[in-house]
Amino acid sequence: MDDQHSAVPATDPFALFDAWFAEAKESEPNDPNAMALATAEKDGAPSVRMVLLKDHGPNEREGGGAGGGFVFYTNAESRKGREIRANMQAALLFHWKSLRRQIRIEGPLEEVGAQQADAYFHSRARASQIASAASDQSRPLADRADYLARIEALEEEYPEGDIPRPPHWTGFRLIPRRIEFWLDRPGRAHDRRLFTRDGAGGGWSDTLLYP
Incomplete structure (x- = not known):
């Protein structure tokens, strides 16, 4: 150089x-x-x-x-x-x-x-879509179990395919x-x-x- x-x-x-x-x-x-x-x-x-x-x-x-x-x-x-x-x-x-x-x-x-x-959200892995949709990002969380319960609820509501992008x-x-x-x-x-x-x-x- x-x-x-x-x-x-x-x-x-x-x-x-x-x-x-x-x-x-x-x-x-x-x-x-x-x-x-x-x-x-x-x-x-x-x-x-x-x-x-x-x-x-x-x-x-x-x-x-x-x-x-x-x-x-x-x-x-x-x-x-x-x-x-x-x-x-x-x-x-x-x-x-x-x-x-x-x-x-x-x-x-x-x-x-x-x-x-929409295009980018649905290009992500399904698990990432669910984790994002379940999160109130940056807001207080009383217990991690509450967040995991939200993830589980979304998995049950949408057992397959893409998750709707939150607005x-x-x-x-x-x-x-x-x-x-x-x-x-x-x-x-x-x-x-x-x-x-x-x-x-x-x-x-x-x-x-x-x-």
Whole structure:
């Protein structure tokens, strides 16, 4: 590697994400699509948790809207769901320890359509469908047995086939306005390149950042 020049190319950020993501799939032992999702309440109080990326790309947008996006799914009545509905913007962080790389993505959120949410929900394993439908995610639970009883009741109600998607179980798409790629370099002289979108659905500009 040439230490005198950046190893993070000035290219299309979605293409660069795809290249790094492909390498992560080869090197990470578990869940290379895991990402930290940061949201905030209306008053700005932040919270963060790990979720899984399920769709992404420059054309990952219903109705052909510009900007593409990064899609995850959740119970909209959970804490993160309530925060998202109150403040429709978020930040994502991928950290691939085996590659010593990070990607930070920031931008507004939009909810996916019912058809897309249905398609993903029913692509999941039946057990995952039941576990999600039975859960009041993030709400107090008096005893784990109560949750397991709900799972059992759904298994009896729907002995085979798909489970109806609960209306509050949905997906959100982050439309990137900033994407930063971080690469570990010797002596903490790390390599960072920031891509910024020029307006809604516009092109990208980029700059290196001091580490």
